[in-house]
Amino acid sequence: MKLIINGKEIVAQPGMTVLEAAKAGGIYIPSLCYHPRTGQAGKCRVCVVEVEGMRGLQVSCNLKVQDGMSVKTKTPQVLAAQKLVVDLLLATGKHDCIACESNGKCELQDAAYYLGIERAPFKYDDIHYAEGDKSAPFVRLDKDKCISCGRCVVACNNQVVNEVLDFAQRGYRTEIVCDDDKPMGDSSCVQCGECSQVCPVGAIVDVKSVGKARSWETKVVRTTCPYCGVGCQLDLHMKGDQIVQVTGTEEGSPNKGKLCVKGRYGYDFIYAEDRLTHPLIKENGEFRKASWDEAINLVASKFKEAIDKYGPDSVAGVSCARSINEDSYNMQKLFRGVFKTNNIDHCART
Ligand code: SF4
Ligand code: SF4
Ligand code: SF4
Incomplete structure (x- = not known):
């Protein structure tokens, strides 16, 4: 089906939302709670648009496309509504981007940039945990940067079905908690990092990547996880020839972005100094370095010897x-x- 967004004809598949159709057509609509794998939450209300023939602003992540629909994403009313939501979200946390691990890859920052917000107009009330939760080895939770989008809750409960994360408290004091409000390191969290992968801001980050590189210094190399036969697809975030982060490839089968703790965080072994880089042959109880030809010929001769004899x-x-x-x-x-x-x-x- 076809729809018009900002005067441009967009081809969409039935069942798509307006947000998905706009994205597929290269039109940016700020959105924070929507993620392709956690679905349209309709919570943050940043993705509002105007639709001809519909009263009021519509939440584009919750609105299915219709043939002939006419959508506007940049009217003064739309931009004012989006700006108010982003202004309020900026006031719910400590969004001092300079040293934030997500600087440059943060969807709240992208929305603020798009809307021309240089400074949050509302005062931030410092009611949360200034130190963040650093109790777990691989995943760090900084509630001061959480915008309560809920992506991590859906991902933890419905994608990887570990059922650790949930919301607690109400209103301005809403916060993400592990189990019945335990530190993450003492909770039932298995450190799969799925929550970090879907978090749109710097509230959940990979501990091993902190301070390793700015997002714009890295390039992504896709590969296959070396650990087991499932063959999960990985994106290696490389600074020079060093891996600084591993994420699951969102469009890659079979894992579609998900990874286990080994695939996501167990990459240091490739830099181990005692890693085997050549074959070894044991002679008189001692290993000695050998060439591949020598090692393969030795194994072949041993097989031949056994088969000839037995x-x-x-x-x-x-x-x-x-x-x-x-x-x-x-x-x-x-x-x-x-x-x-x-x-x-x-x-x-x-
Ligand atoms: S989470 Fe985003 S907006 Fe907040 S400090 Fe980090 S980069 Fe800035
Ligand atoms: S690391 Fe995995 S198990 Fe732990 S809270 Fe995040 S999604 Fe849930
Ligand atoms: S921790 Fe991240 S993903 Fe979870 S609710 Fe907060 S901002 Fe959203």
């Missing part, structure tokens, strides 16, 4: 779940086709 069924192979499918396929071809045995298995089969 027959094909004297050898067996177990493929590793960290291998890619193609390597596991080749391994069973080697055992069945070359060694002539069906003694081949995979560690993830049981």
Whole structure:
């Protein structure tokens, strides 16, 4: 179906929201509580627009597209309403961007920039935790920067189903809590970092990335997680040749942005000084460095020796779940086709 946004014709799929259609058509509408995976919450009310034939302002993340719809996103009324919401959100927290980990990748900052807000007009009432919750090893919660969008609550409860986060208190004192208001490090949190991935501001951040790089200094390299056979897609945030953060690739299958604690935070091993970078052959109880040709020839000769002496069924192979499918396929071809045995298995089969 087709709709008109700010005079521009946009092609949209039935079921899309106006916000999604605008985004697909390259038109920015500030929004904070909406995330493709946590859905349209309709809470923050920043994404309001005018729609011809509809009374009052409409929340674009909650409004389905209709063929022939005419939408305006930049009328004085729309911009004034958006500015008031962002002004109020800026007053609910300590948004001193300079040293904030999310400076440059913050959706509240983007909205304020779009609306030309240089200084929050409302006074911030310092009622929250000035120190933040630093009790957990990988995820840090700074309630002073929380805008109560609810994305982390939905992600923790519905996406990764760990059911740790929820809202507590009411009104201005609304805050995110872990379990029954425990420090995150003492709660049932498994440190998957899903909440950090969806948080639009600097309220939940990855501890390992703090102070490592400004967002504009990094480039993203996509890769596959090396830990298990699920094959989750990762975005490595690189400063030079150093990884400063790992996030799940939102559009990548099979994980669609989600990661476990190992995939998201267990990347230091690649810089370990005692990491094996070449084959080792053990002789007289001692390992010595060997070339790949030498190591492969040795393994081949040992297989041949056993098969010649005791027959094909004297050898067996177990493929590793960290291998890619193609390597596991080749391994069973080697055992069945070359060694002539069906003694081949995979560690993830049981
Ligand atoms: S959360 Fe965003 S708006 Fe708030 S201080 Fe950090 S960068 Fe600035
Ligand atoms: S790290 Fe994972 S389990 Fe812990 S609060 Fe965040 S989403 Fe929930
Ligand atoms: S911690 Fe982040 S994701 Fe959670 S409610 Fe606050 S701003 Fe939203």
